[in-house]
Amino acid sequence: MFINSYPSRSQFGLSFIFSQDWDPVKDKFGALAFIYGTIVSSIIALIISLPISLGVAIFLSEMAGKFLKTTVGFLVEILAAIPSIIFGFWGLFVLVPFMRNSVQPFLEKTLGFIPLFSGANIGTGMLTAGIILAIMITPIISAISRDVIKAIPKSQREAAYALGATRWEAIRMALLNAKSGILGATVLGFGRAVGETMAVTMVIGNRAQISAGLFDPAYSMASVIANEFAEASKTIHVSSLIEVGLLLFVVTFIINSLARILIYSATKKYDAK
Amino acid sequence: MMEEENKNNSEENIEDKFSISTENLSVYFNEKPAIKDINLKVRNKSVTAIIGPSGCGKSTYLRSLNMMHELTPTATVYGSIKINNIDIQEFGVINLRKKVGMVFQKPNPFPTLSIYDNVISGLVYTGRHYKKDLDEKVERCLTASGLWNEVKDRLKVSAMTLSGGQQQRLCIARTIAVNPDIILMDEPTSALDPISTTKIEELVYNLKKEYTIIIVTHNMQQAARVSDHTAFFYLGRLVEYSKTRTIFTNPKEKLTEEYVTGKFG
Numbered sequence: 001m002f003i004n005s006y007p008s009r010s011q012f013g014l015s016f017i018f019s020q021d022w023d024p025v026k027d028k029f030g031a032l033a034f035i036y037g038t039i040v041s042s043i044i045a046l047i048i049s050l051p052i053s054l055g056v057a058i059f060l061s062e063m064a065g066k067f068l069k070t071t072v073g074f075l076v077e078i079l080a081a082i083p084s085i086i087f088g089f090w091g092l093f094v095l096v097p098f099m100r101n102s103v104q105p106f107l108e109k110t111l112g113f114i115p116l117f118s119g120a121n122i123g124t125g126m127l128t129a130g131i132i133l134a135i136m137i138t139p140i141i142s143a144i145s146r147d148v149i150k151a152i153p154k155s156q157r158e159a160a161y162a163l164g165a166t167r168w169e170a171i172r173m174a175l176l177n178a179k180s181g182i183l184g185a186t187v188l189g190f191g192r193a194v195g196e197t198m199a200v201t202m203v204i205g206n207r208a209q210i211s212a213g214l215f216d217p218a219y220s221m222a223s224v225i226a227n228e229f230a231e232a233s234k235t236i237h238v239s240s241l242i243e244v245g246l247l248l249f250v251v252t253f254i255i256n257s258l259a260r261i262l263i264y265s266a267t268k269k270y271d272a273k
Numbered sequence: 274m275m276e277e278e279n280k281n282n283s284e285e286n287i288e289d290k291f292s293i294s295t296e297n298l299s300v301y302f303n304e305k306p307a308i309k310d311i312n313l314k315v316r317n318k319s320v321t322a323i324i325g326p327s328g329c330g331k332s333t334y335l336r337s338l339n340m341m342h343e344l345t346p347t348a349t350v351y352g353s354i355k356i357n358n359i360d361i362q363e364f365g366v367i368n369l370r371k372k373v374g375m376v377f378q379k380p381n382p383f384p385t386l387s388i389y390d391n392v393i394s395g396l397v398y399t400g401r402h403y404k405k406d407l408d409e410k411v412e413r414c415l416t417a418s419g420l421w422n423e424v425k426d427r428l429k430v431s432a433m434t435l436s437g438g439q440q441q442r443l444c445i446a447r448t449i450a451v452n453p454d455i456i457l458m459d460e461p462t463s464a465l466d467p468i469s470t471t472k473i474e475e476l477v478y479n480l481k482k483e484y485t486i487i488i489v490t491h492n493m494q495q496a497a498r499v500s501d502h503t504a505f506f507y508l509g510r511l512v513e514y515s516k517t518r519t520i521f522t523n524p525k526e527k528l529t530e531e532y533v534t535g536k537f538g
Contacts, residue, residue, distance in 0.1 A: 177384065
């Protein structure tokens with residue numbers, strides 16, 4: 001990837017990262033819009049997914065009875081295994097019309113004074129992509145968080161209860177202990193969202209632009225590669241796409257190693273004793 | 274110690290002597306009895322040791338006193354437990370656990386909290402506090418648990434930097450910070466080295482001036498060293514309960530004698 005992206009790297013240099021012009025016809029390539037699209041859609045996904053995942057993880061590890069624990073736990077794991085193209089289809093046929101007809105008009109009417117909640121009301125766009133990603137990463141974050149919370153030794157729970165903690169206080173204590181593990185799960189989910197291709201491509205709108213409005217169509221790094229690689233004929237176009245891939249690889253690599261380190265340090269704390 | 278006991282006996286109000294009493298206390302796990310029909314009265318402001326071989330129900334008994342079995346779905350508790358003549362059901366589980374503190378077998382300070390925050394961790398549950406009061410409280414509890422001089426310069430450091438024995442004393446400080454009447458200790462020294470064990474034993478001896486202590490132990494010498502009264506459990510039943518000296522020198526039951534002289538167990 002590094003070698004094959006040489007033509008693009010030598011021609012555009014650092015401006016490749018800082019330019020948002022992406023015009024294959026005029027041979028002008030800049031990846032900023034894709035980087036922006038990838039990061040922002042993933043952040044939206046995290047903001048939506050994190051509270052839900054934490055709730056599910058707490059429910060599964062601390063509160064659910066045996067039957068619910070196994071069924072819901074099983075469903076969550078199944079959800080994690082659904083191919084992303086299925087999510088994309090569902091997004092396109094169910095979520096997009098729903099966003100177009102209900103959610104976006106509503107948000108525009110109530111919160112429209114904030115620039116975030118504006119843009120072309122066509123259903124596909126940044127927010128829709130974020131929601132699809134949230135649905136996809138929630139199973140991952142909740143499954144790992146559940147395991148991290150479960151890994152907290154019984155003695156820790158008993159210590160809290162023995163001091164007169166209520167159930168919520170004991171759960172809060174457990175969350176405090178599982179902090180770095182949950183953070184690791186979150187980063188792992190973020191990494192998945194950043195790298196996600198198909199589902200995002202189908203609902204994000206695929207337009208290389210940076211817009212404050214969340215309803216506006218956008219583009220992500222993975223999507224642009226998937227969409228344009230088969231049709232790219234000029235060397236500079238191909239190598240630009242490869243450089244986008246290289247950037248994506250670097251970003252996900254950093255995110256994933258960060259997550260591994262966090263999860264490792266969370267589990268090690270108890271083994272050391 | 275014996276004189277004090279005699280003096281207590283001559284006092285009029287005999288019920289005042291007892292802090293905890295259990296009547297026909299039985300605990301079942303999955304329908305199987307772990308302890309059966311335990312009748313025991315624990316004396317106020319003294320140390321009561323519970324001894325017996327593994328699996329005899331000592332810990333089960335101890336954990337029923339602060340309703341710890343509520344955390345185990347398979348456990349059912351029968352019989353009555355009274356603290357100062359009030360049934361523990363009337364306290365409610367949260368207040369009961371504040372009244373009846375517990376120190377566990379393995380030191381279990383909260384690893385993400387500092388030494389200071391560990392001591393006040395139980396207080397935070399009770400509501401609002403002023404920082405100055407908390408500072409005093411931390412100093413008092415750590416002094417009482419004999420840890421103050423060792424940690425006063427590093428209160429904000431993680432509790433995990435302490436040694437095992439120090440961690441256990443921190444757990445005791447954390448327990449007394451909540452102002453309990455009774456402290457339950459479930460083999461508090463079995464994970465510690467002999468020097469730390471000695472320190473904990475001295476601590477137990479000092480703490481009984483203010484608290485009623487029930488200590489479960491595997492170690493018969495420990496029971497003999499620290500306790501005023503000893504109960505011997507065997508196969509889920511209370512075999513003998515008497516003054517510690519009597520249990521170890523002149524027990525009534527043959528089973529007790531065989532156990533304390535090391536013939537089995």
